[in-house]
Amino acid sequence: NEDDLKFYKESGDLIDATVSKRLLLAIFNHQSPLHDGGVIIYNSRIVAARSILPVTERQDLPPQFGLRHRAAIGMTEITDTLVLVVSEETGQISVARNGILESNLSSQETRAAINGYLQGQRKP
Numbered sequence: 001n002e003d004d005l006k007f008y009k010e011s012g013d014l015i016d017a018t019v020s021k022r023l024l025l026a027i028f029n030h031q032s033p034l035h036d037g038g039v040i041i042y043n044s045r046i047v048a049a050r051s052i053l054p055v056t057e058r059q060d061l062p063p064q065f066g067l068r069h070r071a072a073i074g075m076t077e078i079t080d081t082l083v084l085v086v087s088e089e090t091g092q093i094s095v096a097r098n099g100i101l102e103s104n105l106s107s108q109e110t111r112a113a114i115n116g117y118l119q120g121q122r123k124p
Helices: 006-010 021-027 067-078 107-118
Strands: 013-018 038-042 045-051 082-086 093-097 100-105
Touching: 006 038, 006 045, 021 045, 067 082, 067 093, 067 100, 082 107, 093 107, 100 107
Parallel strands: none
Antiparallel strands: 013 045, 038 045, 082 093, 093 100
């Protein structure tokens, strides 16, 4: 959205490529050196991969939320981003925004969350 993510972009590998399913699958393939860390997408472009995201310091999270989910929450606690998380173990999709994580979303719910964010709808 409006926050400058320069620090987070530069913590990873700069890419500057059009978002595509094939590219995202290639990045998150376990054999890829880019698969660890986050991908930053801005204006329909993948601007960086393997980016290091801040981890929440909250202690009240369920134990099934690992580092990936904690980084999603942490990133949205300090920026106005929307973070999409796919569990490596279960494949379940979660969305974080404003420090709140919505878990186990369907593809329709995920799409609605992304579209709402892109259209500027505020969440609590």
